[in-house]
Amino acid sequence: MAFPKSWLPIPPKSPFSIANIPFGIISTAANKTPHPAVAIGDNVLDLRIFAENKGFSASTVIEKEKDVFSKLTLNAFAALGRPFHREVRKYLQEVFTENSPYASLLEKNESLRQQALIQLKDADTHLPLEIGDYTDFFAGRNHAFNVGTLFRGPENALQPNYEHIPVAYHGRASSVVVSGTALKRPWGQILPDPKAEPKVPIFAPCRRLDIELELGMFVSRGNELGDSIDVNKAHEHIFGYVLMNDWSARDIQTWEYVPLGPFNAKNFGTTISPWVVLADALEPFSSTGLQNTTQLQSYLQENKKNNVIDIDLEVDLKTASGISTTIIRTNARKLLWSWPQMLAHHSVSGCPLRTGDLFGSGTISGEESGTQGSLLEQIQGGKVTLKLNGGEERKFLEDGDTITIRGWSGEEGALVGFGEAVGTILPAVSRK
Amino acid sequence: MAFPKSWLPIPPKSPFSIANIPFGIISTAANKTPHPAVAIGDNVLDLRIFAENKGFSASTVIEKEKDVFSKLTLNAFAALGRPFHREVRKYLQEVFTENSPYASLLEKNESLRQQALIQLKDADTHLPLEIGDYTDFFAGRNHAFNVGTLFRGPENALQPNYEHIPVAYHGRASSVVVSGTALKRPWGQILPDPKAEPKVPIFAPCRRLDIELELGMFVSRGNELGDSIDVNKAHEHIFGYVLMNDWSARDIQTWEYVPLGPFNAKNFGTTISPWVVLADALEPFSSTGLQNTTQLQSYLQENKKNNVIDIDLEVDLKTASGISTTIIRTNARKLLWSWPQMLAHHSVSGCPLRTGDLFGSGTISGEESGTQGSLLEQIQGGKVTLKLNGGEERKFLEDGDTITIRGWSGEEGALVGFGEAVGTILPAVSRK
Incomplete structure (x- = not known):
């Protein structure tokens, strides 16, 4: 799409071109x-x-x-x-x-x-909206498959409900923070050896601190209690999008998550980028997501299939030494469920959505090496090590590591980008 | 405790005696x-x-x-x-x-x-506080055991983490409603036969609509991101308590909850009583909860053990015919984890709690028949039927059923009570 020239000098590589206006x-x-x-x-x-x-x-x-x-x-x-x-x-x-x-x-x-x-x-910059409720979906099928394979093998990687339901859980709204907010390494209960019996945890700072690369979506207008949002009208309920890092304490998660899902493993912090890119600005980059061959229930059937967004995503890891490495390159198209499907599913029970509610897409992973949106996947559960520029290696995050997510659609001169979602891990404080 | 006489005529059976002031x-x-x-x-x-x-x-x-x-x-x-x-x-x-x-x-x-x-x-009456985040714990050990037994047998009823962690999940703040709000029967994905393979859901109104009898707690003052609340100072963070009905769509829950926990099965409505009984008003009724013989991590060790509350609880089911039956009589002491332990655990990761956050205790069940806080437990997963006054029977809730929770501490003339948390189930609306 051709955009007019601005009287204001805008660098051609700026994510905030006149085509954007976030x-x-x-x-x-x-x-x-x-x-x-x-x-x-x-x-x-x-x-x-x-x-x-x-x-x-x-x-x-x-x-x-x-x-x-x-x-x-x-x-x-x-x-x-x-x-x-x-x-x-x-x-x-x-x-x-x-x-x-x-x-x-x-x-x-x-x-x-x-x-x-x-x-x-x-x-x-500050949090752009007051977040009513934050819901984290699990729509990144490749991520669900990769992580499921690590735990249960490829045959049983996806749960039987996965291709029927846009699976999600309620996240913690109070710990969503704006880019630039440093986070202390969380403490929690950890099994020193998850396979040993009996299972006796220790209390310690997280040792398997990970990232999850996600896209976030803010709700503009919601629905009343008892009503639901039609999947084919759901796009009108979208305000805009942000980049999201759903920091994850894998060792805390492993021990706590059965049967009610992740809790302290996630609620110590979720970083979002400060500028909300309007749904309209991203409309030209509508795209089709991952194919779902399962027969969907009526409330999830979309007339238009192009309801995910073609956004290039990159993640850098900068160590305390100051040397940075791009560790992930992927695209926000890599979702099984679209944003309208998430809205329709969330409200189909009659759950009221409100202005300012935040949805996370779930971790976005591609199919090839280097496109997976979490360290857990990149290191294949611990089997391999991530090589960084400057000679350092990582399995999980170390104190002083800084993670920067960038994302953009379109071409130089007319980029519709998000800027950055940045967070640094500080050492754990004393808790004993 | 003797309370002075009021110049205002207060019926001796009123839950709102001069000892209360909710x-x-x-x-x-x-x-x-x-x-x-x-x-x-x-x-x-x-x-x-x-x-x-x-x-x-x-x-x-x-x-x-x-x-x-x-x-x-x-x-x-x-x-x-x-x-x-x-x-x-x-x-x-x-x-x-x-x-x-x-x-x-x-x-x-x-x-x-x-x-x-x-x-x-x-x-x-209206919602007493604007709820930032709502967290539902699972501290009712008898409930966890009863439900675990139905799914996995008594040997494996409790998960290995249960006596180490005050297990909880993030609930949906937007659908917490005040007593008197009617709720439409929720729609959702349901497996017509959960044991049949392959697992293919239908889309239908919930057929196994249940209640969960809980106590709710509102946070007065929270903690900053990265800080935590000391278990032995946590009582100062409590504003007060309400009765709670955590309505649950069991069939939706069965299909959706693996691996990320309950979602649409719970987010269509959670009813609370309108009057917040201050922590101070309930202080004289402090009590010890269910015994936990597990060695606890330091952050969960309390100097004082009497941090649950002796509150008599009753639940009535009134059918559309107008005939009411008291179906549950139990006590809010029946918790494995205390309120300070819940506050300490929730914040130990550094998760910020805020004024107006709502905690649910989890379903409160006693040991004897008639003391279990959900229909699922009372009907032993479906094996037996609940006999109601007037000759009707129930397994799960029918349209037009009204559930009323009452709770009180103390003696006539000086009752510290909550009044009622009432909700009626309306028929499902059309969703197709």
């Missing part, structure tokens, strides 16, 4: 109260300042809702629904376009430009 | 915006009106925080911490005491009495 929550030295902004090139447009200074005055539709740009989170904006988000994105694209009829609003308004256009590096 | 959120015909109140006898004291009319003027400590009594939820009040809750409860007990020095505040202030003292039946 929304986030920032604070600055001058404005310490968190408030909405969009990222564009190496800048952010402070939407609170822009809205307060008649930036949206050329649209009566937007102008009358401009208070949503003064809130602490994007929830009020998200709740206005996808047609409104579409309108605001188009409007802001116009504002940044060269020779636009909107030039007087920002381009030719030097005073407002100086106030509202801030360098990206000078803006602190 | 907090909730009400609205009335005159004041439709939800706001805080306490229940006392057949009345509620509207705390917004009371606070706005100098009701708390005899305490500078309370007076300066009186804005918390004008909020939509109890979160701001809960966040002030247990010493503050203690102060307010004592103050209100004094206000209701005969011949109290506080008589001028309400007893002798007819105008305020007429505004602020409202009949309980004229107050609509």
Whole structure:
């Protein structure tokens, strides 16, 4: 898709091209109260300042809702629904376009430009939405197969329900953190030898600390208790997407997860990228996911099959030495279940979804070596070692390791990217 | 414990004696915006009106925080911490005491009495707190054993981790509803014959709809990300308790729960009683739980062992015919893990707890027939039938059935009770 040129210099490799316009929550030295902004090139447009200074005055539709740009989170904006988000994105694209009829609003308004256009590096980012509930799906079929193979062999790798149900569990909303938040290595109960009998745990810091590469999705509008979301109308309930690292303490998980699922193995932290890329911005990159040959129940049958998104994903591991290695390259298409199917399944019981609910896709893995979204898969459960640049090796994460996820769709000059989801592992604190 | 007599007539069987003073959120015909109140006898004291009319003027400590009594939820009040809750409860007990020095505040202030003292039946109750995250534990050892026996036999009934870990899963906060909210029978994927191969589900309304009798606990103050709560200081993090019915779709659960735990089987609704009984009000009824002979990890070792609560619990099932039967009588002591142990375990990974987080105890079952907290246990997995008054029988719930949970501690005249947690099952709506 051809996008107009901007009067604002935007580096061609910027994830925040004029084709994107992602929304986030920032604070600055001058404005310490968190408030909405969009990222564009190496800048952010402070939407609170822009809205307060008649930036949206050329649209009566937007102008009358401009208070949503003064809130602490994007929830009020998200709740206005996808047609409104579409309108605001188009409007802001116009504002940044060269020779636009909107030039007087920002381009030719030097005073407002100086106030509202801030360098990206000078803006602190915060959690973009207040998360009501966080649900983590398990839609990465390759990951489910790889991990199932490690535990039960390839014949029984996938549970019998896997291709019938978009399997999910409720995650912990309070520990979802924005990119840049360091996490302390978690303590927990661990079996020193999972095969020894009787099973007697020790209490220790996690020794098998892993990552899970996921895509996150925020709900714009939900459903009432007892109602459900039609799979073929579900796309209207999507606000946008973020990158996600679902940090996982494998040793804690092994001991705790039967019969009620993962708990402390996951709830010490989940990192998301700060900029929510709108569903509309990613619409041109709709794609088909992994094939499911199982006959699906009616509520999961989609008229359109292209409801996952073609997003290139990369993960870097930087050790305390400062040397970085790209350890994963994969794509967000590698899902068995689409986002509308996840929405339909989650609500089919009558469970109410709300603005600001966060869904994780589950770990995204490709088929080839180096495309798997977790260390557990990459090291084949411990059989092999990951070789890093500079000569270091890893099985699981060590203290001081920094994980950076990047993701983008499209071509240079018109990238629709997420920026980064970054997290560093700090040493465990004393707990005894 | 002897409590003073009130100038307000309080029926001796009222759960809301002067020894109690539970907090909730009400609205009335005159004041439709939800706001805080306490229940006392057949009345509620509207705390917004009371606070706005100098009701708390005899305490500078309370007076300066009186804005918390004008909020939509109890979160701001809960966040002030247990010493503050203690102060307010004592103050209100004094206000209701005969011949109290506080008589001028309400007893002798007819105008305020007429505004602020409202009949309980004229107050609509709402969710008392905005729930950040809801976590459901599995601390009812008898329930875990009974259900484990049904699935795996008595030898393997309890998982190897059960007596080491206060096992829990993250529940769904958005579907926690206040007493009186009717729930539609949920739809979901069900195996018509769980033993048949291959396993092919159908899509249908739940056929094995069950209840789970639990106690709920609200967190007053939490902990920061990366920190943890000391088991021996954890009682200071408790705001109070409610009754809980963790409705469960057993057939949906059977098919969906491996490997990530229950999801749609639970997230269609969880009913809680409207009045939060403060931790302090229940302190005199502290008790020891079920014995755990396993050597516990240091972070779970309590100096005081009496950290569960002696609360008599009853469950009535009323059919559409209007005839009611008490189907369960048990006690909230029947837990293997205490509330401080649950708080310590949940946070030991560094997971942040927040004001308004809700914990469920897990299903509470005694040892004898009729004391088990779910239908699944009472009907021994389906082998027997529950006989109801009026000649009806039940295995699982039918449309039009109403479940009422009651709970109380103490003696007539000084009851510390919860009132009721009530829910009616409505027929499934069309989903095809």
